[in-house]
Amino acid sequence: MGSLLRMNRLLSSIVDSCNCIIDPQLPADDLLMKYQYISDFFIALAYFSIPVELIYFVKKSAVFPYRWVLVQFGAFIVLCGATHLINLWTFNMHTRNVAIVMTTAKVLTALVSCITALMLVHIIPDLLSVKTRELFLKKKAAQLDREMGIIRTQEETGRHVRMLTHEIRSTLDRHTILKTTLVELGRTLALEECALWMPTRTGVELQLSYTLRHQNPVGLTVPIQLPVINQVFSTNRAVQISPNSPVAKLRPTGKYMPGEVVAVRVPLLHLSNFQINDWPELSTKRYALMVLMLPSDSARQWHVHELELVEVVADQVAVALSHAAILEESMRARDLLMEQNVALDLARREAEMAVRARNDFLAVMNHEMRTPMHAIIALSSLLQETDLTPEQRLMVETILKSSNLLATLINDVLDLSRLEDGSLQLDIVTFNLHALFGEVLNLIKPVASVKKLFVTLSLSADLPEYVIGDEQRLMQILLNIVGNAVKFSKEGSVSISAFAAKSDSLRDPRAPEFFAVASENHFYLRVQVKDTGIGINPQDIPNLFSKFTQSQALASTNSGGTGLGLAICKRFVNLMEGHIWIESEGLGKGSTAIFIIKLGIPGRSNESKLPFVAKLPANHMQMTFQGLKVLVMDDNGVSRMVTKGLLAHLGCDVTTVGSRDECLRVVTQEHKVVFMDVSMPGIDCYEVAVLIHERFGKRHGRPLIVALTGNTDRVTKENCMRVGMDGVILKPVSVDKMRSVLSELLEHGVVLE
Amino acid sequence: MEVGQLQRSFIEYMSSLFNEGFLDAQFSQLQQLQDESNPDFVVEVVSLFFEDSERLLNDLTMALDQPNVDFKQVDAHVHQLKGSSSSVGAQRVKNCCVPFRSVCEEKNTEACLRCLQQIKQEYLLVKNKLQTLFELEQQIVAAGGAIPMMQ
Numbered sequence: 001m002g003s004l005l006r007m008n009r010l011l012s013s014i015v016d017s018c019n020c021i022i023d024p025q026l027p028a029d030d031l032l033m034k035y036q037y038i039s040d041f042f043i044a045l046a047y048f049s050i051p052v053e054l055i056y057f058v059k060k061s062a063v064f065p066y067r068w069v070l071v072q073f074g075a076f077i078v079l080c081g082a083t084h085l086i087n088l089w090t091f092n093m094h095t096r097n098v099a100i101v102m103t104t105a106k107v108l109t110a111l112v113s114c115i116t117a118l119m120l121v122h123i124i125p126d127l128l129s130v131k132t133r134e135l136f137l138k139k140k141a142a143q144l145d146r147e148m149g150i151i152r153t154q155e156e157t158g159r160h161v162r163m164l165t166h167e168i169r170s171t172l173d174r175h176t177i178l179k180t181t182l183v184e185l186g187r188t189l190a191l192e193e194c195a196l197w198m199p200t201r202t203g204v205e206l207q208l209s210y211t212l213r214h215q216n217p218v219g220l221t222v223p224i225q226l227p228v229i230n231q232v233f234s235t236n237r238a239v240q241i242s243p244n245s246p247v248a249k250l251r252p253t254g255k256y257m258p259g260e261v262v263a264v265r266v267p268l269l270h271l272s273n274f275q276i277n278d279w280p281e282l283s284t285k286r287y288a289l290m291v292l293m294l295p296s297d298s299a300r301q302w303h304v305h306e307l308e309l310v311e312v313v314a315d316q317v318a319v320a321l322s323h324a325a326i327l328e329e330s331m332r333a334r335d336l337l338m339e340q341n342v343a344l345d346l347a348r349r350e351a352e353m354a355v356r357a358r359n360d361f362l363a364v365m366n367h368e369m370r371t372p373m374h375a376i377i378a379l380s381s382l383l384q385e386t387d388l389t390p391e392q393r394l395m396v397e398t399i400l401k402s403s404n405l406l407a408t409l410i411n412d413v414l415d416l417s418r419l420e421d422g423s424l425q426l427d428i429v430t431f432n433l434h435a436l437f438g439e440v441l442n443l444i445k446p447v448a449s450v451k452k453l454f455v456t457l458s459l460s461a462d463l464p465e466y467v468i469g470d471e472q473r474l475m476q477i478l479l480n481i482v483g484n485a486v487k488f489s490k491e492g493s494v495s496i497s498a499f500a501a502k503s504d505s506l507r508d509p510r511a512p513e514f515f516a517v518a519s520e521n522h523f524y525l526r527v528q529v530k531d532t533g534i535g536i537n538p539q540d541i542p543n544l545f546s547k548f549t550q551s552q553a554l555a556s557t558n559s560g561g562t563g564l565g566l567a568i569c570k571r572f573v574n575l576m577e578g579h580i581w582i583e584s585e586g587l588g589k590g591s592t593a594i595f596i597i598k599l600g601i602p603g604r605s606n607e608s609k610l611p612f613v614a615k616l617p618a619n620h621m622q623m624t625f626q627g628l629k630v631l632v633m634d635d636n637g638v639s640r641m642v643t644k645g646l647l648a649h650l651g652c653d654v655t656t657v658g659s660r661d662e663c664l665r666v667v668t669q670e671h672k673v674v675f676m677d678v679s680m681p682g683i684d685c686y687e688v689a690v691l692i693h694e695r696f697g698k699r700h701g702r703p704l705i706v707a708l709t710g711n712t713d714r715v716t717k718e719n720c721m722r723v724g725m726d727g728v729i730l731k732p733v734s735v736d737k738m739r740s741v742l743s744e745l746l747e748h749g750v751v752l753e
Numbered sequence: 754m755e756v757g758q759l760q761r762s763f764i765e766y767m768s769s770l771f772n773e774g775f776l777d778a779q780f781s782q783l784q785q786l787q788d789e790s791n792p793d794f795v796v797e798v799v800s801l802f803f804e805d806s807e808r809l810l811n812d813l814t815m816a817l818d819q820p821n822v823d824f825k826q827v828d829a830h831v832h833q834l835k836g837s838s839s840s841v842g843a844q845r846v847k848n849c850c851v852p853f854r855s856v857c858e859e860k861n862t863e864a865c866l867r868c869l870q871q872i873k874q875e876y877l878l879v880k881n882k883l884q885t886l887f888e889l890e891q892q893i894v895a896a897g898g899a900i901p902m903m904q
Contacts, residue, residue, distance in 0.1 A: 635833075636805075636833055636836040637837070638798065638801050638805050638840045639837060639839075641797070642783065642840040642841070645783070645791060648791060649785070649786040649788060677836075679832070679836070710835075710836070731839065732779045732782065732840065733782075734782050735786065
């Protein structure tokens with residue numbers, strides 16, 4: 001401002017000075033000239049002010065991008081102003097200098113203005129576009145604002161959904177799920193009413209199950225086939241429906257405008273809908289219907305995001321419901337299983353108790369029954385030996401027969417119960433098969449000859465002589481079968497044939513599940529017992545092997561027997577991995593009993609751990625005794641010599657002593673056995689045994705001591721046992737006896753007689 | 754005589770000894786013990802038996818001759834005799850020892866003497882028989898045959 005004032009003062013002074021110069025000729029031209037002076041002056045003033053103002057304001061604003069343009073403008077304007085100013089001197093006669101200045105000024109002005117004009121061509125469009133950009137940005141800002149609004153709404157919705165889902169899924173109880181859904185939806189969307197219609201069991205109606213406002217739904221039903229319902233069920237979107245449709249008529253109708261209503265389907269999924277490889281297709285036809293009503297008179301409308309919210313919630317509800325259903329089912333299954341477990345446990349315990357009770361009973365009865373039986377049998381046989389009248393003898397014989405039968409029954413029952421238990425195990429030994437058959441034949445021949453029956457035995461050549469199996473039980477089976485054959489035949493013959501079964505003969509048409517496979521170490525023995533007896537009715541054949549059954553014909557002939565024999569045979573045969581059956585063409589036509597069992601073949605398998613109990617000739621046994629050092633103590637020379645000869649014959653290295661002292665002197669750890677004659681009177685041989693014990697201490701080192709005595713009364717035996725002798729043998733001793741004694745001694749370390 | 758006949762007579766004789774009770778199963782056991790390592794076992798044992806028995810019988814005679822009979826001693830002798838005879842299989846001799854022992858316990862000298870007499874008799878009989886048997890054996894062996902074994 002100060003510069004302006006100075007300028008003004010300068011100009012006024014210049015005007016004053018100019019007034020002095022141009023005074024004389026001023027009549028009419030003076031006015032014009034005056035006005036021109038003033039105009040030029042003001043123009044110059046303006047011209048000089050504008051750049052100042054421009055500079056001042058631009059300095060104030062920081063953002064103006066075209067500073068150099070301003071400079072240009074400023075220059076242009078200043079020069080114009082200067083021109084006009086200098087014009088003031090050119091009205092009158094002026095010096096050459098003034099002219100020059102004027103010219104310079106004009107030239108410069110021209111230059112600058114041209115340049116500026118040229119520049120403006122570029123600048124003005126730019127300036128104009130700034131404006132358009134401004135407009136554009138404003139529009140954009142408005143748009144972004146709108147979008148921001150939408151996103152915020154959506155986020156709100158999302159939050160609501162999450163919260164709803166959380167609420168719904170936080171429980172696995174169906175009712176809570178549904179109730180929560182309705183409550184939360186009502187709150188989020190500010191609904192007037194929210195209702196859920198579930199399909200009834202029959203599937204033809206929808207029943208109002210839950211509502212938001214009315215706490216106890218009245219149990220309204222609508223038929224499921226309504227068009228509006230079909231429309232809703234046919235799509236998974238939320239559908240706007242008329243407020244007048246039956247499902248939406250929940251409020252007391254009034255004069256107001258009911259709010260808009262939207263309905264959405266809620267699929268009710270079952271466990272069976274979830275296939276392993278498929279997604280749960282909505283092949284389920286069961287839907288529930290959710291109806292949502294906006295408040296009346298609110299003029300609110302359903303927005304898209306609200307509809308989306310409803311759809312999402314409906315899906316979540318479906319999932320939650322299906323989870324709840326699955327959980328319910330699995331809980332039910334678990335409860336059922338627990339019940340079954342408890343029941344099974346109880347049954348098992350009861351069964352165990354029953355088995356234990358049975359076993360205890362059997363054990364007790366076994367002993368209790370056998371003891372008196374023994375007494376009866378023993379005393380009856382003793383009685384038989386005494387003098388009896390014929391009637392008495394007959395009576396005693398009957399008693400004996402009956403008690404033998406009873407004893408057999410007891411044994412059978414015990415055997416059978418042990419067989420059924422599975423607690424019976426076969427005693428596997430190596431035995432002579434041919435000899436076994438021979439024994440059976442010998443046992444049955446007397447009975448058969450009394451009945452005038454011919455018994456024949458034929459063993460095929462390919463049967464091995466020695467086999468591995470349960471000798472006793474095989475004997476039992478054979479005796480039973482052959483015994484039956486003899487028992488039930490009044491005349492004719494009984495033929496026993498045995499051979500090693502080939503694979504085709506192993507198949508019994510009646511037992512197709514029985515497959516016998518012979519191997520390196522085993523073979524299958526097939527035995528056939530054919531008789532010409534009373535035969536069996538074909539109807540009875542299936543029951544033959546059941547316990548305690550006896551057909552009419554059998555019972556009437558009073559054949560005796562327990563009815564358990566065949567059942568036991570079958571069990572034994574099964575234990576031997578075999579099969580047994582009976583064929584008969586009918587009553588009076590005889591019958592054939594056939595069984596196949598598995599037996600081992602010795603020698604091929606390395607069963608060295610089994611005790612080899614075959615009766616081999618003597619020279620085999622001698623090898624085990626070869627060089628066995630033994631000591632014989634006997635005061636009788638002859639007896640001593642005989643015993644020595646006996647032991648020497650068996651291969652032992654025998655030392656003999658004749659007295660106690662000699663014995664104690666001679667005996668060493670090398671002597672494995674000391675045979676001591678304890679019938680020497682007056683000499684306490686037992687002391688020798690005690691001293692030997694003391695000397696040699698531990699069991700395995702010391703010689704075994706066996707007493708030879710002429711009398712095996714109780715006193716002698718007790719004395720021997722008292723001093724810790726390992727055996728007592730009755731003189732005279734046979735070679736076989738001595739052999740078996742020695743082998744028993746060496747095997748078990750003790751001889752019991 | 755030729756071998757077969759000798760062998761037949763041997764068997765007959767042996768059977769008669771068994772049947773008449775002079776010998777029992779123990780004697781057969783002795784025969785079984787005779788093998789290549791012990792070819793004269795039976796003869797040796799029987800000889801020893803003869804020696805033993807004669808000694809015992811002498812001792813018994815002397816003991817019973819005493820004015821104060823030592824029955825314990827007598828009993829001991831009889832026990833020995835019983836043992837020997839049973840080891841050899843001289844059945845009848847052994848059987849005589851049994852009553853001998855009971856009368857010894859009764860301290861009945863008379864009865865003892867009677868028993869002694871009986872034992873002596875039986876002993877002589879069986880000695881005779883056995884010696885005959887051995888002679889037969891030797892004849893068979895001399896004739897080149899084998900001694901038949903009794904079943």
